[in-house]
Amino acid sequence: MADEPLLASAVDLERWLFADRELSFEARLQRDRQIGRDLTATDPLNRVLQWWAEVQPRSQSVEDAAAGSKVVRLRRLLTLVLTVAGLFTGGFVCSAAFAYDGSYPVNLLLLLGVLVVVPALLLLLTLLALPGWLPGTRSLSDSFAALSLSRWALLWIDRVSSTSAGRSLFNPRRHSAFTRWQLVVFSQWFAIGFFAGALTLAWLLVAFSDLAFGWSTTLQLQANDVHRVFSALAWPWSTLVPAATPDLALTEGSQYLRLNAGNSADLSVTRLGEWWPFVLMALLVYGMLPRLLLLLIGQWRLQRATHRWLLDNPEVTALLDRLDSPNITFDADLEPDVHDADRRPLQPLPLADRDGVRVVIWNDAMTPASVAEFLRAGLGLVCSASYPFSVLESQAHWQQQLDALGADLDNEARLVVVSKGWEPPLLEFIDFLKLLRERLPVLRIAVAPVDVSGTQILEADREVWASTLARLHDPKLYVLASAGMSVS
């Protein structure tokens, strides 16, 4: 069947995409867009199938990869089983309808009623119940489908081939069109088997036994009326197969009444067998041909429904989006995070005297007046002198200033360097500290990063200062903390 590869792909794709959801969206996007850009097909169905051909070999599970083929094989098997079942059923019903023991002719009205009218009514109901044919027929269709042998067949396929996650492949709500048309196709195969069986058996009975046909009814029907009906029935083949068209004499002569001991009136007994071409043609034209036609339509619609199954799958919609949409990315070769340097444990700075301290104000961190207030209020220290330094000045100027500062200090003196705590300690500040140490080797230096408001900075910021200054490994360099002095 033409839709077999498509059905296999639809089943496999559904299972594969369901499992693929475990992969992160970004990974799926990268993979699919990369494949999508190389696909040559432009229509969605072929793009998906080409993508599948690319991805399928990567499928890890052999069981998963074979699921589609399994469903197709099962469907083929069930089609065969239904056709064979139809064949036997048709043969059985036909043998019953053609039952002839020589006492009465085979009643044509009963024969056509069983083999043509009943199947025709079933066909009519099938047509009425076809999806979208008439409004409000869905429930009717569902009711018939529930009783149908084909429905059982579908459920069996579903049970055998459902995903490990318990997802139903033939969920009638999810794949309503596919399910319905598959039911129609299954039914037609059964019906074709039925009529094939009936025709074969009828021909065998005609060939290997002597059959006599007649018509009999309790209704007050005239032979003329019945002939008109037979003629109308034979109209489609009357020109092609005139022998299969009963004439009025045959019709009149074929009427029988059982109380008449089975003898037809005014007709040679041998003519009663002439009905067989009409019967076979009636079975062929009103039984077999409509079913073949409906099978063809059903196959065509089933193929379309399989397309829809594949393309209507929301996972496939998402896949097409990934295949067709440009992948927007930001690429970067990132270096690993830099972590803080090793730090020695904090210790209190031995700066308990109240002699007064000299203060360096770095980069206008505070005004001299506010520095004095900051030391007094925050730490109980007296500012004896302050020296502004700035990165805007040249290093020559710094050296000049430091010489003046050194002259004012003795070896035991302490120096507080007030800096902008909201700024990080830059290398140019480190350079300054190094210069300070170079000029004043024995001096205890406490760096006091201050906040914009002239108060202590946040602990996190102080940590930054402490860890940066710790890299200098200067045993006499301290960082001022809110609770006193600490060594970094």
Next chain:
Amino acid sequence: MTSVFTPTFAVVGHPNKGKSSIVATLAEDERVAISNAPGTTRNANAHSMRMDDQVLYVLVDTPGFQRAREVLDWLEARATSASERPAAVAQFVREHESDERFHDECELLKPILAGAGILYVVDGAKPYGREYELEMQILQWTGSPRMALINMIGSDDYSLQWRQALDQYFSIVRSFDAMNADFDNRIGVLRAFAELDERWREPLERTVGVLNEERQRRRLRSAREIAGFIADALSMSERETLVDSDEPGTGDEQLKQSLTQRLQQRIVRREQTARDNVQSIYRWGRLELNDSTGEILATDLFASEGWELFGLSETKLLISGLVSGALAGGGVDALLGGASMLLGAGIGALLGGAGAWFGGHELAKVKVLGETLGGKVLQVGPVSAPNFPWVLLGRAWVHHHLISERNHARREAVSVSLSDSQHLMDVLPDDVRKLLTRLFKVLAQGGDDEALKDLGNLLDQVLATDPGAAVSGP
């Protein structure tokens, strides 16, 4: 594939002023190292925004200036006129490329010398300092197109001071809060980039278009993801074969509890998968949820207070039940060609309303089913509580809002603050709620692909709106 006109911007400035935050925000890259330790960025890192293989623009994250005074001194000693300044800068980089003392300066100047525009970043929440003029002068000496961004890292505002200084050195000065910038802010910055150089205008306008489309695509993708999750959650059930017991009822009750627990865990896992995917759609790979109101969004899907917050109120639930029942009953009316005088719709509405009112507290249906080959199974689920799909949607909506609006410069766990107002889903317009009611019903019955698609499209509209005052974040 980078064309000669690919707009490239070097993000430069003082250390710790949010350069990397700006790059993380604009590049949507949570991997960018952000720290308050100076020197976290040691080398220039180029972030290329690509559409497939095509580079749309490049952002270069650079180390901060460390010895601006010395650099400027060096430059001033070598350039006697303005025309010599760019060459002096190039000479500086050439001569100091291997000098560890000026590693950071060389790293930041190299992309500028290669043609990148300058994006100078300052912190507008901290006072202006004269020392910044050294950096600004160096950048001016490069002669490259320059723009300044005043990044607001704290609550204080010194942007006026900064603006007065920056205006003297930069042709464009913009304020930009890297931590809280939303999509429109980011687009605004890109548009400002375009003003720096005429050649960049067209590619950047195109980039803006691409980003707008991508934003819509992400929302639709998220909506589909959430729709899939809700459909799955509405159809999930757990079943186990019943074992004959001497004491009927006791074992069944335990089994029922165990199955209920298993079902809840499965739904929670499915919700997590959906959230992971939504986060992945928005390029969030390693985000943690943290909820200030009892970790409602973070963990417990089945907590009753969460249902109060995210679901529908009883009144709305009743209306929803009425609508749902009327729709089902209306189907019967249609089948009978209207001969029922809309009795089906009426009875359906009554039944639906009653179900919503009285069945609102039952979580899932428990059934004992016969097996084809004999024996019985106990089935718990699918979850039938009328508020369930609304709670799922409410949680997903809030989660999406937080993720889509969140900025990649932020490193703390996602936090959501829910106000006192309850029943988040009540804010949905009536027509949307009606459509959702119908789709939830179809999906709860096994669903079809069409309904799932419709739900995805409808949720796309829902996600485009703000969950409202009930939620604050991100």
